[in-house]
Amino acid sequence: MLPSFEHLIHRVRKMRVMGSAVLDLVYVASGRMDAYIESGVRLWDIAAAGFILEQAGGEFWRRPCLAIHFYHVIGHNGLIRTQLQRMIRLRSRG
Numbered sequence: 001m002l003p004s005f006e007h008l009i010h011r012v013r014k015m016r017v018m019g020s021a022v023l024d025l026v027y028v029a030s031g032r033m034d035a036y037i038e039s040g041v042r043l044w045d046i047a048a049a050g051f052i053l054e055q056a057g058g059e060f061w062r063r064p065c066l067a068i069h070f071y072h073v074i075g076h077n078g079l080i081r082t083q084l085q086r087m088i089r090l091r092s093r094g
Helices: 002-008 021-030 043-055 081-093
Strands: 035-042 059-064 070-076
Touching: 021 035, 021 043, 021 070, 035 043, 035 081, 043 059, 043 070, 070 081
Parallel strands: none
Antiparallel strands: 035 070, 059 070
C-alpha cells in the first residue's frame, strides 16, 4: 500500500491509517471518512463492514488478489467514484 499512499498523499485533504479495515469502512459508512482503499485484505475481515457501507448508501468494490483469500478493496461514500477512478488510473500510469 505504500506506493498508493505516496501517490494519493498530495491529492487528498487528509490521509489516515487507522489499523483496522472494518473501522475504516464503518467510518466511511457513517460519513467520518470519504473513502477507504486497501490491497491484500482478507474478505472475511471486511465483508460485514462492506455490507454496512452498502446499506448506508456507499459503494463497496472488491476484486481478488493473486494470493488466495486476499482482495483489493475500495469503499467510498457513493459520491466520489469518478475522482477515485481518475486517481487510481493516474497511479497505474506512473
